Amino acid sequence: MSLEPPIDATILQRIAAGVATGQRWSGYHAAARVLEGIAPERVPDSIRARVAILGSFTLEPFLPVLRVEAARMGLWLEIYLAPYGQYLSELLDAGSGLYRFQPQVTFLAVDGDVLWNQRWTELPPLRSEAVVGGLLTPLFAGLDVFDRAGSGIVVVNDFVLPRRSTEGVNAFRRKGTFAHTIAHANKHLRLRLALREHTFLFPLADVVAQVGRHHAFNWRTHYRGHVTWSDGLMATVAQRYVGFALAVLGKATKCIVLDLDDTLWGGVLGEDGPDGIALGPQWPGSEFLDFQRELLDLQRQGILLAVCSKNNESEALAVLRTHPSMLIREEQLAAHRINWEDKATNVYSLARELNIGLDHMLLIDDNPHERAWVRQQIPELRVPDMPSDPSLFADWVGSLASLIVLQQTADDSQRTRQYREARTREAYRGSVGTVEEFLRGLGLRVGVQVVDEDSMGRVVQLLAKTNQFNLTSRRYDATTLRRQVTSGAWRVYTMRVADCFGDFGLTGVAIAAPGPDVWHLDSFLMSCRVIGKSVETALLARIAAEARGSGASALSAEFLDSGRNQVASTFLANHGFTRTEGDRWLRSLDAPGPQWPEWIEAVRSDVSETRSADRAGATR
């Protein structure tokens, strides 16, 4: 047990701040030694990530860069690096160090050299299929083993043309050229990865293009010691890798808070007027339209947009509602604060209304003074520096590591609508007297089902993202869930909720481990959107009924304090559980209850008419 104080994200960020992004490797190396020197027991689980890296080239020098870029985002990494040249054998052997490490994210960094080199052992005419198959067949055999034996997600990069071609001006007419082989390999990689749900494609070719191929590869270190990535490429790849780790840990950004003047449009509304601001298909103004398009793309993936602006509300809303070129409309905003209060106060207020932690919000504001002020007031808020040139906004927003959405489910595209419904609901809450009166008037409908393939993606997402009403905060991937369900070790329950104002979708998950005498609640959680509606009682009542039906005499559960789940801390005591020892709680099923609340209508499956439409558009 260490006597030194625990490490928090701010300490990690301070260490990383000593290294400018894109600085030379030696600076990263030195800062990483400081991070490596931190005793692991001082680092709380909430800021730890277990990351494995398998590569076909020398990646030791990449680790310090990854550590520092992770620290910049408030993460401390435990890293497993597969022995040099053994990425395939590690992947294929279910007993390898990789699987023993139980990573949350595994990065496969594979170069296309084999695609290139093999060409010189063959006589023309060359063909792409054989060489691509030679690379991808064992790779996917390895990923099959990972499906059974692995944990977390796998991120595999695409293949990059490393240098110019000497195959001549007629190369485009032939198959089997190097460019054709790379394109063929990438096409098959993409198609086959797309069929696997916890496997992701890392767009290395895109990152190399961003850095510039000439600067991305260091040929001297490549030939001297198989260190192929330049200092600059390592930094950019590391930032994107960290984005995946943040997402897996449930730390990705959930809401972007946007300024208006000189951010969503050019100019100052209060001075230039609605006809004078720069926004439209022609410059000046087209650069802001492109920026809005990128933001809407993020919104479609489930990231909320909100506005926080110093303006007269009626004037700004008029632009949002009626400006002919505005793409982000009032309906696309989950909430807005348009007033003359200071921005930190407004961001706090947005966080309260949306019920999203400040550390899951990101502020985009062109004004460096506002950014500095808000950063100082709310250290946990993400306030990235942004270019002063609006023509760079659209490209810049794509570089933000925390804007990664791993599971995109049917519920995501509905999320903004749900927050808007919540505002109507709050107005109604203010108009009625007692809590029970309020709940009765809501017309709540709840459907509890066991997980199926349709709901699996959303269940994994909720497990990963739910921080507040969550008894144990355990994160599981689909592979683990399927394995436990198939073996009969777990029953995984889903809860869908709707009321008279709208459909919340799948917003609750419980994992029960049925035993002959005691059913244990391994996990019990629900989205913050349905907190305060007594629906958790319904979910527990259903599980208790099934446990009784199977002959069990008690339910056991745990409450693990994550520092953020206080809202769930009284749940067990309020439902007849008593503490046995430590974090463990027990509830006898001989005593009656918990009762399904009489103001909630139990529905067999669909809580609303819209679900079939949801499913048609579901992406998993």
Add this chain to the structure above:
Amino acid sequence: MDPAEIAPRVRDLLAQVMDVPPASVGPGFSSESTAAWTSLNHLMLISQLEDEFEVIFSNQEIRDLISFDRIVEAVGRRLDPRT
């Protein structure tokens, strides 16, 4: 570049790569006395020196540059317009 500027910059780079305080890097500091001077760190050190001073070392130099003194001397030689 003034030769007097070379030594402090080499010292800082060596300290960062070999994980030692800059004050402990000076004449006599070499791969023999430094545990962190692995072949991989040597490779990265050479490339950091090449970037820092905008020079490219020959294969022979890369093999020989295993002490502070030799590095300072080799960088000075590379940067000297008379050679």
